[in-house]
Amino acid sequence: MMIKLVATDIDGTLVVDGSANLNPDYFPVFQRLMEKGILVVVASGRGESSIENIMKPIANQITMIAEGGSYVCAKGQTLELHKIPMEIVRELVMDIRSMTECEIMVNGPKCCYVETKDEKFLHWIIEDYHFNVIQVDDLLEVEDEIVKVSLYHPVDAGKQAKQGIFQKWEGRLHLAVSGNEWVDCVMPGINKGTALQKLQQQYGISKEETMVFGDNRNDLEMLEQAVYSFAVENAREEVKEKANYITDSNKNHGVLKVLRQLL
Template sequence: MIRLVVCDVDGTLVKDGGSASALNPEYYEVVRKLSEKGIQVVICSGRQKASIEKLFEPVKDLLYIISEGGSLIFQKEECIYSQIMQKEVCRQIIDDARKIEPCDILVCGKKRAYAASEDSEMYRWISDSYGFDIQAVGDLQKNISDDIVKISLYHHNMVEQLTKDWFRPKWENKVRLNLAGIQWLDCVPKEAGKGTAVAFLQGYLQITPEETCVFGDNENDIVMMQRAKYSFAVANAREEVKRAASRECGPYWEDGVLAQLKKIVSEQEK
C-alpha cells in the first residue's frame, strides 16, 4: 500500500520555470484526497521553499517540502533537515563558475537566493517565472551572510556542454552535481541530494521504500527513484531516467502525474 508520494516539479508537473498558473488546479484536490486517506505528499524540487509554496498555495500546509535539490526539508514553517555547504567550498565553486563566462551564477541560502545583478536573463526568469525570493548583491563572495545550501550554474540551453570539460570533472567527487533541465547545473553538499532527503523523510515518517511512489523527469530524480518501489518517469523524461524508473506515465503537458495520482486515490477507495 502506498503511504508516501514524492513529486518533482519542473519537467514533471509543469514546464521548466512554470509559474502557479501553469499547474493544473486539479492537483490541489488530489493532494487533499490523498491526505485524507493518510497518504503523505512530498514536493521535492531544486526550487526554493517560497517558489514551491506559491505553486501549491491552497494545499501547502498539507505538504512536506524538500527544497534546493534535497538540501532542506520543511514541514510547514519548521525546517526539519538541512545540509549546509562549507564556506571555502562555496568560495572555490563561485571562483570556478565565474571562469565559464556564458554561465550565470545563482547562490541559494536558507533565507533566500542571491545573484550578482538584477540585469540578467537568469534573474528575471528566477524572479518572474519561478517566483523566487531573490536579491541582487553585487559581489557574491563578499555580500552574502546567509548559510549556503546550493550553488547553481545557469545557461539558457547549454549548461551541460559548457561544464563538461573541466568544471564537472573537478567537482564531481567533492560535491554532488545535478543536471536539472538544459539550463541548470546544481552543486549541493556531498551528503545532500534528493535521494538522501527522501531517505531521511522515510525514516522520519516511518515509511518504507515499498510504501513509496516517486515521479520525476531528470538526472537528479534518479536517486530518489531508487528509494521507491513505485517509480514513474514522465514521457518527456531523459532516457536514463526512464531506464531507472519502474514505470512510465504521460508527459507533464498531458498531466501524466495527475492521472496516476487519481488512480492511487481510486485504488484507496475500493
C-alpha cells in the same frame, strides 16, 4: 498496493520547466491523498519560496524537499539543512565566474543571491520561478547558511559544467543536472533521494509503500527509493530506464492520471 508516501518532482514532471502554473486539478487530488493519511512530498531543485508559490493552496500542508535535497521543511519547520562551507562556496563562485555565458545563484534556505545585472534573467527567475532574489554586488561577501550553488546556462548547463567545473568539483560536491539550463551543487552525499530516505525512516514508510515521479537526472536517486517509481513520458531516457513504470507526459498531466487511481 498500500501507498503511504507520494513524492514528485516539479519542473518537467508536473509542469513545463520554469513554469509558475500548475494544473489546478492537482490540488484537490493532493488534498484527498493527505486526508487518506498519505504523506505528500514535493521535491525540487527550486527553493522554498518557489515551491510555496507553485503549491500555494496546499503549501502549508505538504513536505518540501527543496534545493535538490539540501533543505527539507514542513509546516514552517526545518527538518534537514546541509550547509556548504563558505570557503568552498567562494572558490566555486570564482570558478563559475571564469566560464562564458554562465550565471551564478547562491542559495540560502529562505532566499537566493545573484550578482548578475541581466534584466531578462532576473525577470525570469523572479516572475516565472518566483525565487526570493537578493541582488548583491559581490557573491563572495554573502553571509548566510548556503545550501546550494547553481550554475545557469541558457542552452546546455550540463555541457558547460563538464567543460568547466566537473573535473575539479565532482566528489567534493554533488553536482546534479537539473533541466537544460541548471546544474545544482550541494554537499556530497546529498540529493533528493537521501532526503526522501530520511523521511521514510522518520515515518516508518518502506519502498513498497512509496510512489515517486520524476523526469531528470536529479530524480534518479529518488526513484531508487520507491517500488512504484514513475517517469513521465517526456523524461530523459536514463530516467525511463531507471523507473519501474512510465506515465503520460507532463503536458498531458501523466502524474495526475496515476494519482487519481489512488483515490
